[in-house]
Amino acid sequence: MSDDKFDVIVVGAGPAGCACAYTLAKAGKSVLLLERGNSAGAKNVSGGRLYTYALEMVEPGMYKRAPLQRKIVREQIMMLGDNSAMTVDYADYGFGEDVPQSYSVIRASLDEWFAGEVEAQGGTVGSGILVDGLVEQNGKIVGIKAGDEEMLADIVVAADGVNSLLGQKAGLFPDVKPHAVGVGVKETIELPDDVISQRFALKKDEGAARVALGCTEGISGGAFLYTNQGSISLGIVFNPEQAAKNGRQIQDIFQDFKMHPAIMALIDGGTTVEYGAHLVPEMGYHGVHKRLYREGMIVVGDAAQFGINTGVIIRGMDLAIVSGLAAAKAILATSNPAEAGPEYMKQLEELFLLPNMRVYANFHNIFGMPRLFKQYPKLANEALEFLFKIDGKVPEPMMKGMLKIVKNNVSFGQMAADAWKAYRSI
Amino acid sequence: MSIKKLSPEELLALDKFSVDEGMPHIIVDKAACAKCTERPCLVVCPARCYRQKDDAVNFEYAGCLECGTCRVVCTYGGVTTWHYPRASFGVTFRCS
Numbered sequence: 001m002s003d004d005k006f007d008v009i010v011v012g013a014g015p016a017g018c019a020c021a022y023t024l025a026k027a028g029k030s031v032l033l034l035e036r037g038n039s040a041g042a043k044n045v046s047g048g049r050l051y052t053y054a055l056e057m058v059e060p061g062m063y064k065r066a067p068l069q070r071k072i073v074r075e076q077i078m079m080l081g082d083n084s085a086m087t088v089d090y091a092d093y094g095f096g097e098d099v100p101q102s103y104s105v106i107r108a109s110l111d112e113w114f115a116g117e118v119e120a121q122g123g124t125v126g127s128g129i130l131v132d133g134l135v136e137q138n139g140k141i142v143g144i145k146a147g148d149e150e151m152l153a154d155i156v157v158a159a160d161g162v163n164s165l166l167g168q169k170a171g172l173f174p175d176v177k178p179h180a181v182g183v184g185v186k187e188t189i190e191l192p193d194d195v196i197s198q199r200f201a202l203k204k205d206e207g208a209a210r211v212a213l214g215c216t217e218g219i220s221g222g223a224f225l226y227t228n229q230g231s232i233s234l235g236i237v238f239n240p241e242q243a244a245k246n247g248r249q250i251q252d253i254f255q256d257f258k259m260h261p262a263i264m265a266l267i268d269g270g271t272t273v274e275y276g277a278h279l280v281p282e283m284g285y286h287g288v289h290k291r292l293y294r295e296g297m298i299v300v301g302d303a304a305q306f307g308i309n310t311g312v313i314i315r316g317m318d319l320a321i322v323s324g325l326a327a328a329k330a331i332l333a334t335s336n337p338a339e340a341g342p343e344y345m346k347q348l349e350e351l352f353l354l355p356n357m358r359v360y361a362n363f364h365n366i367f368g369m370p371r372l373f374k375q376y377p378k379l380a381n382e383a384l385e386f387l388f389k390i391d392g393k394v395p396e397p398m399m400k401g402m403l404k405i406v407k408n409n410v411s412f413g414q415m416a417a418d419a420w421k422a423y424r425s426i
Numbered sequence: 427m428s429i430k431k432l433s434p435e436e437l438l439a440l441d442k443f444s445v446d447e448g449m450p451h452i453i454v455d456k457a458a459c460a461k462c463t464e465r466p467c468l469v470v471c472p473a474r475c476y477r478q479k480d481d482a483v484n485f486e487y488a489g490c491l492e493c494g495t496c497r498v499v500c501t502y503g504g505v506t507t508w509h510y511p512r513a514s515f516g517v518t519f520r521c522s
Contacts, residue, residue, distance in 0.1 A: 278493050
C-alpha cells in the first residue's frame with residue numbers, strides 16, 4: 001500500500017469521513033478511507049438522530065438505502081420532578097412526509113453502511129487501521145503514518161472525531177477544553193418493536209425523540225431518548241467540569257434517571273444490551289476550531305467541533321456530513337492542495353453550515369444558567385402539582401399558591417436575570 | 427431481564443472488549459495524582475476506570491470506552507499519555 005499514492009486519504013469512517021470519501025470516489029478520485037475500529041461505527045456512539053437533508057445533499061434519494069431506524073414525528077421535551085414529570089409532546093406528521101425530516105440511527109449499522117457505499121464507488125476502505133501520525137514534507141502534510149507504515153496522498157482529511165489527535169499533531173489547534181464539551185453516557189435498551197410503538201403512540205415506522213431536563217442534579221446537561229427499531233437509546237450528557245464539582249459519579253446519576261418512574265414507564269420490561277460513552281462538542285459556533293486546514297490537510301466533522309445544541313434540537317451528524325461534503329467539493333474544485341483549505345471554508349458558507357451555526361452562536365450561554373437544570377424543572381412540576389392536586393382540604397388561592405411555589409424555587413431577581421440572559425443569547 | 431440499576435461492572439460486561447494486555451493506551455502518573463486534590467477523573471469517567479484506593483488514584487484501562495473525558499478534565503498532569511488503543515483492540519460497539 002505504501003508504494004501507491006492516493007489523491008486523498010480520509011481518516012475516520014464516521015459520517016463526515018464517509019460523506020467526504022463517497023463524494024470524492026464518485027467523482028473518480030482515488031480515495032483511501034481509514035478506520036481504527038474493526039468496522040466503521042465500531043468506535044462510535046451518538047444519541048442519535050440524523051437530519052435527513054444532509055444525506056440528500058450528498059446524493060438525492062441516498063437515505064432510502066441507509067439502515068435508518070424510525071422517522072421522527074414526535075418531538076418531546078420533558079421536565080422531571082422527584083416523583084413527577086411534565087412532558088410537552090409535539091406530534092408533526094409533516095415531519096414524516098416526503099423525505100422525512102429526521103431518523104433515529106444506530107451508528108454501528110449506519111457507519112458500516114456508509115463505508116460500504118464508499119467502497120461501492122471505488123474507494124478503498126481500510127478498517128482496523130489506527131492512524132497515529134502524519135507525514136510532513138517542506139511544511140506540508142503529504143500523508144499519514146499507521147504504525148510502521150506510511151501512506152501518501154495529496155490531501156489528508158482528518159475526520160477523526162471530537163478528540164482529533166491528528167488536528168493537534170498537525171498543530172492546527174490545542175486539545176479541547178473541559179467547558180467546551182459534554183460527556184454523554186448511553187444505554188441501548190432492547191424492547192419489542194410493537195411495545196415501543198404503543199408506548200410512544202407511533203406507527204411502525206414512526207419514531208419519537210425526547211430531551212429531558214431536571215435529571216442532572218443541577219449540572220449543565222440533559223437527557224435524551226430516541227426510539228429505534230426494537231430498541232430505545234437512553235442517555236444523559238453532562239458538562240464534565242460541573243459534574244466534577246458536583247462530586248457524584250455521572251454513571252450513578254444516570255442510573256437514578258433510568259429508574260425515575262416516568263422513564264421506567266417507557267423502558268420497563270426492556271433489556272440493556274450495550275453501554276457507551278462519548279464526548280460531544282457543546283460550544284456551538286464559538287467552539288469551532290479557528291484553524292481547520294493547512295496545506296495538505298483539512299479537518300471535518302466533530303474533529304472541527306461542529307455542533308448545534310439549542311436545548312431542544314441537537315445536531316452533529318448532519319453537520320459532519322455537510323462538512324465532509326464541503327471538503328470533497330473543495331478538493332474537487334481546486335487543482336492545487338494549497339487552495340483546497342481556503343475553498344473548504346468557502347464551501348462551509350455556501351453549503352450553509354457556518355451560517356446555520358451562526359444563528360445559534362450564543363445559545364450555549366443559556367446552558368450557563370444553573371437554574372435551568374434544577375430549579376425551573378422543579379418549579380414547573382410543583383406548579384402543575386398545585387393545579388391538579390385535590391385532597392379535600394381547602395387549597396390556597398391560586399395566585400398566592402403559585403407565587404409561593406415560584407418563591408420557593410427562585411427569586412424574582414434571578415428570574416429577571418435569567419430571562420435577560422436567555423433573551424440576549426437567542 | 428428487566429430494567430434495574432446497573433453497576434459499572436455490569437454495564438461494561440455488556441460491551442465487547444479486546445484488551446491489549448500489557449499495552450495501556452493511557453498512562454497515568456500516580457505521583458501527579460497524589461498531589462491532585464480535585465480528582466475529577468473519579469467522577470466523570472463513564473467507565474469508572476479511575477478509582478480511589480486509600481489515598482491513591484488507581485487506574486485500570488481494560489474497561490475504557492475511549493471517550494477522552496479523563497484527558498480533557500485532567501489539568502493536573504496525571505494523564506501523561508492518552509492515545510487510542512492499537513488497531514483491533516479496545517471497545518467494539520455493536521448497537522450504539
